[in-house]
Amino acid sequence: MTFVFDLGGVLVDIDVQGFLKRFSALLLPDSKLGVSPDELLGGGGDSFLHDYEMGTIGTEDVLRHLHALCRPEVTDEQIRQVWFSELVPVSEKVKSLLRNLRNEGNTVFMLSNTNPMHWEEYIMPMFCSDGYTLNDYFNRVFLSYKLHLFKPEPAMYAEIEKYIPAGDEVIYIDDVEKNRMAAPESWWTMNSINAII
Secondary structure (H helix, E strand, O other), rough: OOEEEEEEEOEEOEHHHHHHHHOOEEEOOOOOOOOOHHHHHOOOOOOOOHHHHHOOOOOOHHHHHHHHHHOOOHHHHHHHHHOOOOEOOOOOHHHHHHHHHHHHOOOOEEOOOOOHHHHHHHHHHHHOOOOOOOHOOOOEEEEEHOOOOOOOOOHHHHHHHHOOOOOOEEEOOOOOOOOOOOOOOOEEEEEEOOOOO
């Protein structure tokens, strides 16, 4: 069997309201982040966040953009810490589930609209700790900023289908309905990991 997991809202919880509150404390009095809560959950709309998660701009571009909105004394490290705070750390329960699925011979993929700061500096180190590597959790990781593709674009799912073993049933877990609706019809879809934990 092949399992395809979304990241935010499935493998890790998302604290959008807390993030917005913490980020607003860094802003200049008349500045706004320019991304709504729905856009933060759904990929940034037409904002800089969407460009970042598509891989068309890099971390330094984003930091420059955010510094222009923040008080002069705000540092890169402060911005990074607030940026990371949108995602709740990966739980041991989830990590154990993923390792068990892999150990039982299942194919396990991650499919995420995400950005380099969240993945490279925050999430990936959580998986690559305590003697484990990404390979202990996933056969492959499909990330929007690396593929320059974005859920729910059909090409994103077509990329994954290249690596699904022939004859495998697919269970796809994503908390965003439009992403589940865009998945191939043969995939079983769920909105939460709770049913398999």
